[in-house]
Amino acid sequence: MQNLLEEITTSPGVMGSCVYVAERGILASNLPKVFNPDIQKRIASILHRIFKLNETVKLDVNSYEIQYDEALILVKRLCDASSLVVICDPDANVHLVNMSITVLASDLVSLIKECEKTQAIESEPVGETQVAPTAPLAEPEATSQEPLNVDRVINNLMADEMSTIRRALAKCIGPIATMTLEDEVEKWLGTGAPTKDRLAELAESLLGEIDDESAQKEFMGDLKSIL
Amino acid sequence: MSTIQKLTDTIDEIPNIREMVITTRDGRILHQKGDQCKALGNYIAYAALTSEQIKPYLGFSGPYHLIMEQTSKDKILIMLNENIIVGLDLNSQSSPAPILDKLNPLVAQITF
Numbered sequence: 615m616q617n618l619l620e621e622i623t624t625s626p627g628v629m630g631s632c633v634y635v636a637e638r639g640i641l642a643s644n645l646p647k648v649f650n651p652d653i654q655k656r657i658a659s660i661l662h663r664i665f666k667l668n669e670t671v672k673l674d675v676n677s678y679e680i681q682y683d684e685a686l687i688l689v690k691r692l693c694d695a696s697s698l699v700v701i702c703d704p705d706a707n708v709h710l711v712n713m714s715i716t717v718l719a720s721d722l723v724s725l726i727k728e729c730e731k732t733q734a735i736e737s738e739p740v741g742e743t744q745v746a747p748t749a750p751l752a753e754p755e756a757t758s759q760e761p762l763n764v765d766r767v768i769n770n771l772m773a774d775e776m777s778t779i780r781r782a783l784a785k786c787i788g789p790i791a792t793m794t795l796e797d798e799v800e801k802w803l804g805t806g807a808p809t810k811d812r813l814a815e816l817a818e819s820l821l822g823e824i825d826d827e828s829a830q831k832e833f834m835g836d837l838k839s840i841l
Numbered sequence: 842m843s844t845i846q847k848l849t850d851t852i853d854e855i856p857n858i859r860e861m862v863i864t865t866r867d868g869r870i871l872h873q874k875g876d877q878c879k880a881l882g883n884y885i886a887y888a889a890l891t892s893e894q895i896k897p898y899l900g901f902s903g904p905y906h907l908i909m910e911q912t913s914k915d916k917i918l919i920m921l922n923e924n925i926i927v928g929l930d931l932n933s934q935s936s937p938a939p940i941l942d943k944l945n946p947l948v949a950q951i952t953f
Contacts, residue, residue, distance in 0.1 A: 649899075653898045653899075656895075656898055657895045657898050657899065660891055660894050660895050661891065661895065663891065664887075664888055664891055664909075667884060667887060671880045671881075671883070671884045672877075672880065673909075673911060673917070674911045674912045674913065675909045675910065675911050675917070676910065676911065676912050677909075677910045678888075678907055678908060678909040678910065679907065679908050680904050680906075680907050681903065681904060681905050681906050681907070682896075682899075682901035682902060682903040682904050682905070683901065683902040683903050683905075684899075684900075684901045684902065685899070685901060790887055790890050790891070790894075793883060793887050
């Protein structure tokens with residue numbers, strides 16, 4: 615994998631790159647030493663979140679670039695669990711770098727075991743994947759005429775609990791808390807009914823959105839009254 | 842003519858733009874054109890905040906724009922200044938570079 619990153623760095627204007635995997639952090643990197651491993655993990659984790667929004671906003675974004683004064687950052691989605699982050703000079707030839715990334719992306723994916731798992735899930739027959747999302751509809755709270763959706767759960771069925779979670783989350787990650795909560799609640803609803811005894815599962819998944827360990831502890835502390 | 846009006850008039854003249862949304866930094870929509878603007882408005886605000894969020898770790902200044910590419914090659918172009926975020930949904934025929942050249946000076950002028 616390190617060799618593949620070195621190949622990307624041969625493109626003019628590329629400072630270095632790293633491969634991030636959600637559950638394992640930085641898998642490989644050849645970024646300059648000024649970007650220490652902890653910083654790389656934090657940055658890549660934040661950048662990878664953008665791809666998690668695809669489902670929520672009905673988009674299929676698979677790469678993006680951010681232009682700063684000092685650098686251009688390119689982020690390529692390798693699979694649901696992993697991203698490639700490339701840091702370039704601000705005036706780097708994006709098309710050339712993108713070509714190099716595109717050519718090597720499939721080789722990188724083949725070296726990441728988490729990508730194998732998500733690809734296997736994505737390629738499951740439709741009939742099998744439809745079982746889980748329909749499960750919550752069998753619960754008593756979902757039998758009313760109103761459809762069970764994220765808005766209804768957050769603003770009606772579990773308004774008090776969700777308000778507590780949103781406030782606690784906002785203290786840790788700021789104004790993106792509302793969107794992050796909606797995103798995670800949607801996934802939570804896909805695995806079961808919106809019941810109070812499942813709030814701990816939701817809290818656990820939200821912990822993954824908070825980078826700082828002390829903030830994670832504070833977040834769980836704020837939720838004690840509802841868990 | 843207000844600067845936002847001038848910006849939106851200029852955007853209207855550019856071909857291959859399917860949707861346009863202009864929001865405040867907290868995602869409040871100031872101007873919109875298209876069917877999915879609420880979702881696009883939230884998305885561009887989230888993406889812009891994400892790009893701001895990593896600045897302290899890197900010591901960079903900006904960001905000035907983001908270009909998101911979809912599997913279909915359609916793109917979302919996001920331009921930002923201290924006050925607003927502009928999001929454009931572009932089809933695959935569209936090239937962001939000349940659009941940025943045209944709109945960046947106008948976006949930079951917007952204050953309120």
